[in-house]
Amino acid sequence: MPRPELHASQGLSGRRVLITRSADRARPLASLLGSRGATPLVLPLIDFERAEDQASLDDALDRLAVGDFDWLVLSSVTTVRVLLEKAARHGKSLADLVPAETKVATIGPSSRDVLESVGLTVALAPAEVQSAEGLLAAWKPGPVRVLLPQADIAAPGLREGLATKGAVVATVVAYQTVDYPARTGRKLEAQLPAAVVDSETGQVPILTPEDALAALEAGTLDAVVAASPSAARRIAEMFPSLGACRLIAIGRPTAAEVSRLGLTVAATAKEPTPDGIVAALESVFANEGNPQ
Known part of the structure; x- marks a missing residue:
């Protein structure tokens, strides 16, 4: 057989x-x-640019750094790239942006691998259904403060679901989703750690x-x-x-x-x-x- x-x-x-x-x-x-x-x-088909409102994003990350949030929820690996870029511009690592007492939740193994490779512990990630619905199913109700950086076109389901479970959710646009290619000077350029990215450089048409x-x-x-x-x-x-x-x-x-x-x-x-x-x-x- x-x-x-x-x-x-x-x-x-x-x-x-x-x-x-x-x-x-x-x-x-x-x-x-x-x-x-x-x-x-x-x-x-699509590409990613830095958010138009960088001041709001910077303010949210400053609040994160001083412990204003109980949870940081990262729903895509592109959001992780945004935070990597922000940290690098300040000569820091991503782990430096997140206080030890702030828990991190994410969706999908790629995001988890990147976060753990840079020294962050992922406290919550869906084991089976790797989506916003899967994360909400695993989320425990309670009055916690959550920072949720997202794409400009992110659906409201994750934010609304967290709020339904008692969380006070602060959302901020982390990046813009645009038709390919992104504009020069606006393109999100942060690279993921080599340890979690296939380094093959074969020519793909x-x-x-x-x-x-x-x-x-x-x-x-x-x-x-x-x-x-x-x-x-x-x-x-x-x-x-x-x-x-x-x-x-x-x-x-x-x-x-x-x-x-x-x-x-x-x-x-x-x-x-x-x-x-x-x-x-x-x-x-x-x-x-x-x-x-």
């Missing part, structure tokens, strides 16, 4: 997979896909929207990975039809947005990691045989 993992890996051999992230953020997934015999392609559309129309793309609800919206705007190309969503919020847009979700990654995304792709292609 063939080993299941071998069968699954063969399902990706020869598949062309479009990753809708910038090249640096796509690299770990691209490296893993390449090791499974797939051909990764990159189409950057980067497509323009026109290239990607031509590939879709020619039927040469097997799957596209939507990394966020905003990426899903850009995919729906740019491509009138995905044809036979399967759409893989990273997480339930992205899958919900894909469905709302009238697109079909072929599979949803159970974890927002390269392994989780590859597992979702394998679940789609494992029984179809390899393309010729």
